[in-house]
Amino acid sequence: MACRFQPAARHHRTGPGAHGGPAPHTGTGRGPRGGWWGLQGPARRRRVRPPRLEGPRRQPPAGSRRRCQARAGLAPASDTTHLVFGAYIERPTSAELSEVNTALLRNTLDGLHAAGAPLRHVTLYQGGKAYGAHLGYFNAPAKERDPRLIQPNFYYDQEDLLREVAAERGFTLTVLRPEGVIGYATGNPMNLLMAIAVYASISKELGQPLRFPGTVAAYDALYQVTDAELLARAAVWAGSEPAAAGEIYNITNGDQFRWRQLWPAFAKYFGMEYAEPQPVPLTDAMPQYGRLWEQMTERYGLEPIPYEDLVRWEFADFIFRSEFDNVSSTIKARQAGFADCLDSEDRFLELFDHLAQQRIIPGPTA
Numbered sequence: 331m332a333c334r335f336q337p338a339a340r341h342h343r344t345g346p347g348a349h350g351g352p353a354p355h356t357g358t359g360r361g362p363r364g365g366w367w368g369l370q371g372p373a374r375r376r377r378v379r380p381p382r383l384e385g386p387r388r389q390p391p392a393g394s395r396r397r398c399q400a401r402a403g404l405a406p407a408s409d410t411t412h413l414v415f416g417a418y419i420e421r422p423t424s425a426e427l428s429e430v431n432t433a434l435l436r437n438t439l440d441g442l443h444a445a446g447a448p449l450r451h452v453t454l455y456q457g458g459k460a461y462g463a464h465l466g467y468f469n470a471p472a473k474e475r476d477p478r479l480i481q482p483n484f485y486y487d488q489e490d491l492l493r494e495v496a497a498e499r500g501f502t503l504t505v506l507r508p509e510g511v512i513g514y515a516t517g518n519p520m521n522l523l524m525a526i527a528v529y530a531s532i533s534k535e536l537g538q539p540l541r542f543p544g545t546v547a548a549y550d551a552l553y554q555v556t557d558a559e560l561l562a563r564a565a566v567w568a569g570s571e572p573a574a575a576g577e578i579y580n581i582t583n584g585d586q587f588r589w590r591q592l593w594p595a596f597a598k599y600f601g602m603e604y605a606e607p608q609p610v611p612l613t614d615a616m617p618q619y620g621r622l623w624e625q626m627t628e629r630y631g632l633e634p635i636p637y638e639d640l641v642r643w644e645f646a647d648f649i650f651r652s653e654f655d656n657v658s659s660t661i662k663a664r665q666a667g668f669a670d671c672l673d674s675e676d677r678f679l680e681l682f683d684h685l686a687q688q689r690i691i692p693g694p695t696a
Contacts, residue, residue, distance in 0.1 A: 404441035416455035502575035504568035513558025525646035539603035544650025584671030
């Protein structure tokens with residue numbers, strides 16, 4: 331995600347970016363110091379296979395092709411001053427994750443540099459993996475000053491690269507660490523909101539009660555989430571606040587909860603009976619309901635989004651089987667001046683309403 335920022339003017343610029351959760355919304359809005367931000371992510375285009383040429387042809391190395399693609403794609407972003415970077419490519423090993431995602435950041439920075447963009451600030455999205463949340467346990471509440479882990483981590487490699495390039499090219503940076511970003515985005519591998527909404531909608535259609543599909547220990551563990559709009563406001567603040575330069579901040583809604591407290595409220599929202607937890611791997615249970623979702627789309631007049639693009643179940647399975655307290659301190663951000671907070675239960679219900687209004691899921695009265 332790239333953007334231009336100048337006081338007292340509206341601007342609009344395209345750039346790279348995607349996240350396990352959303353970057354700032356497309357459009358314009360006031361920054362903390364009264365200026366206007368213009369924001370837009372790139373459009374997702376269907377890949378078209380080029381015509382086959384006669385005879386064999388040598389292809390350039392993959393890394394070279396990606397660098398060329400980044401430069402070409404970022405050429406229109408030559409007036410970008412602020413970059414919000416949350417792009418992510420999944421790979422099976424830590425080494426591969428680091429290689430591909432660090433290259434993704436490098437190609438973006440080099441593409442903007444080649445385009446002559448007067449880059450002033452980069453906000454880098456990280457997350458709980460920086461503390462070891464993916465390993466099964468971390469010291470909670472996690473604080474930004476906690477030491478790094480010995481295991482390879484692409485967040486560390488991206489941050490080191492960003493600090494090095496920032497020092498060379500004279501721009502500033504801020505690192506934001508959200509957790510469990512909730513907001514509407516299809517085809518996102520880390521979209522917890524969509525997983526819950528689609529799982530509940532299908533359970534209701536099948537005439538079943540709503541059950542927490544994870545373990546009892548995860549049901550009782552403390553967890554936290556970050557609203558996508560709150561994260562967007564944090565990114566605008568980070569790019570506008572001089573004191574945020576060079577710093578790392580945990581960004582969450584500011585509260586913690588247990589799934590035991592929320593799932594009965596989810597059932598009430600959807601007009602369903604609630605039953606006790608039953609561990610069910612969603613990656614095994616849910617793919618079979620593609621045809622049912624097609625029927626629901628027609629019956630309730632939903633947006634015709636392919637079921638396989640609507641949600642990814644792996645992330646939900648991981649979260650609903652995380653049997654440790656996942657809590658990070660947001661004191662540092664509050665003391666620095668970003669004090670936005672939300673009630674997570676209320677926000678989930680508001681976002682379910684939004685999904686229903688946008689015809690992504692059936693409404694609670696369906």
